[in-house]
């Protein structure tokens with residue numbers, strides 16, 4: 001089955017009992033057991049739920065893993081994956097990650113004795129040099145939030161294998177439409193499914209997929225033990241969103257390229273971060289490992305222009321945290337999504353106070369551009 005067909009027909013797309021073509025929502029918290037002490041397929045909805053299972057099967061298929069796991073948020077999925085490890089374990093992590101992931105690492109996991117070395121994932125020598133005797137995994141996003149940096153998944157996974165450590169990739173920005181890290185050598189993929197997978201800014205969810213049977217068994221145990229599972233209604237909503245991922249991504253990405261053209265020609269824009277630009281540092285790696293360049297753009301205004309006034313002047317594009325929904329969303333990472341990272345670390349990692357991040361939606365591109373232009377015009 002090809003990818004777009006799989007989006008629609010993957011998972012348990014037809015209910016075996018009724019033939020319903022849309023997976024039914026099984027709201028039951030528990031399931032009747034026909035005998036005491038048997039091994040029932042369904043026993044309790046935290047442990048397993050048929051609606052969630054359909055979604056989990058689908059994401060495993062899309063990412064080419066052996067099993068998928070659905071959580072109540074992307075952060076919960078990331079937390080469950082880190083829970084595979086123990087006190088004293090060391091991780092190499094990308095320097096540019098979502099602010100909440102930085103917070104989870106620094107304010108939560110470190111308290112449990114996890115150790116981290118932060119590295120620019122674009123520098124393969126730095127990645128290899130950061131590996132220690134107690135390193136268990138390399139964790140990174142590509143493209144990153146918010147700088148759109150690109151890490152070479154295949155090259156990093158090779159380094160990891162050489163040292164006997166695992167590769168964990170946050171595939172939120174790319175989505176499996178653009179890249180499938182497990183096929184490039186990664187061991188585990190995580191998603192904030194709140195973003196492109198859900199696609200309509202109406203569900204908070206997380207997913208994890210692995211291609212390793214042993215990790216899958218451990219994740220199933222952790223998912224049930226920690227209990228941050230996705231409910232059946234949200235599982236259904238997410239699976240419904242995923243069905244149109246391909247159609248949405250095509251428009252998102254076409255619009256993003258059009259918006260970048262506009263920004264490039266506007267004298268009030270100082271710098272654009274977008275992997276589709278030929279002179280963007282990660283462009284060649286992105287072209288190698290991604291089908292297209294995604295629809296996230298970050299940019300800086302020329303010195304002296306007021307980023308706050310600009311984002312507050314927009315009328316169509318929502319000033320809001322999150323990304324990947326059908327509507328265009330804009331934000332200032334230093335104040336919003338990455339506000340939990342101390343300023344000196346943000347600046348060291350390249351996130352300037354005035355950096356603006358735009359998630360290009362699927363509206364008519366002329367309307368997105370007209371809104372950007374009218375807001376820019378107010379700065380002169």
Ligand SMILES: Cc1ncc(COP(=O)(O)O)c(C=O)c1O
Nearest residue numbers: 073074075098145172192194205
């Ligand atoms: C790249 C990335 N990973 C993980 C997360 C966490 O996801 P969630 O908000 O669904 O917990 C986010 C955003 O929140 C994100 O942008």
Ligand SMILES: N[C@@H](CCSC[C@H](N)C(=O)O)C(=O)O
Nearest residue numbers: 098100145321322323336337
């Ligand atoms: N205020 C939230 C931040 C949500 S950011 C959502 C998303 N990852 C994005 O990058 O837009 C928090 O503090 O967790």
